[in-house]
Amino acid sequence: MNTDRNFDDLIDQYLKKICHNKKGILRNHIILRDLHDHCKLLTENKSLFILDSGCGNGKISLELSKKGHTIICNDISINMIELCKNEFLKENPHAQVEFSHKPIQKFIKDNKNLKFDIILFHAVLEWLEKPEETLQKLLTLLSTDGYISLMFYNIHSLIMRNLIYGNHNKVIKQDFMGDESSLTPQNPLYPENVKSWLNKNNIEIIHSSGVRVFYDFMDQNLQRDRNIEDILHLEDTYSNKEPYKNFGRYIHYLCKNNNIKRSTK
Numbered sequence: 001m002n003t004d005r006n007f008d009d010l011i012d013q014y015l016k017k018i019c020h021n022k023k024g025i026l027r028n029h030i031i032l033r034d035l036h037d038h039c040k041l042l043t044e045n046k047s048l049f050i051l052d053s054g055c056g057n058g059k060i061s062l063e064l065s066k067k068g069h070t071i072i073c074n075d076i077s078i079n080m081i082e083l084c085k086n087e088f089l090k091e092n093p094h095a096q097v098e099f100s101h102k103p104i105q106k107f108i109k110d111n112k113n114l115k116f117d118i119i120l121f122h123a124v125l126e127w128l129e130k131p132e133e134t135l136q137k138l139l140t141l142l143s144t145d146g147y148i149s150l151m152f153y154n155i156h157s158l159i160m161r162n163l164i165y166g167n168h169n170k171v172i173k174q175d176f177m178g179d180e181s182s183l184t185p186q187n188p189l190y191p192e193n194v195k196s197w198l199n200k201n202n203i204e205i206i207h208s209s210g211v212r213v214f215y216d217f218m219d220q221n222l223q224r225d226r227n228i229e230d231i232l233h234l235e236d237t238y239s240n241k242e243p244y245k246n247f248g249r250y251i252h253y254l255c256k257n258n259n260i261k262r263s264t265k
Helices: 011-019 022-038 059-065 078-091 104-110 131-141 155-164 168-173 191-200 220-225 228-238
Strands: 049-053 070-075 097-101 116-122 142-153 203-211 250-257
Touching (some): 022 142, 022 203, 022 228, 059 116, 070 078, 131 191, 155 168, 191 203, 191 250
Parallel strands (some): 049 116
Antiparallel strands (some): 203 250
């Protein structure tokens, strides 16, 4: 039985708190900036084969599809797939895109002979029962010299937030798992662990950024009242700088495959 978190029952919260919110704007901006600035393949004049694994509303892959790239969007949630389809229909109805509704593990098994130039894997790892094992399997679909854009929930930011908000018992007990009805994930991750998983698979982190390095620590009234352009400018500036990028609610690693040939077993 697959116990990875399915967002079918969280889609209303996702739409309200992420998609139709400054949080989503900031998240998408940092990811797209990193891809365009540091993914060499995107500077070449050729069509790429891209997997958006755990696609959600598909905003990142949608933007890449506008450059003529071929996309497969996969998600365990049928509601997310429908949301993603609607976004493509609205913004790029002629995109070369295929939609797939299945658990990531089944997608990998069913498509073991495919190789993708870029894999997008954003805010998924922390919702998996076996994150390291699943990531390792996903990497078998990455082409030689391919790139994976990996964003995950940063436990250090969660600890800091609980300290600031006075939830000290949570920190003492190291109890950071979110409630069933919450968008706080079941398995927030230590960046140092994710780095070790990538290293073991000969995947090089070529660029890292924090996503929302200060916005989530702001008072809610300030979040509402501050101009999004000002927030975006400052997040853009400090997301790449030490020590601020380590405070990000999410960490984004843009990584390159350094394996000559990967096994598909």
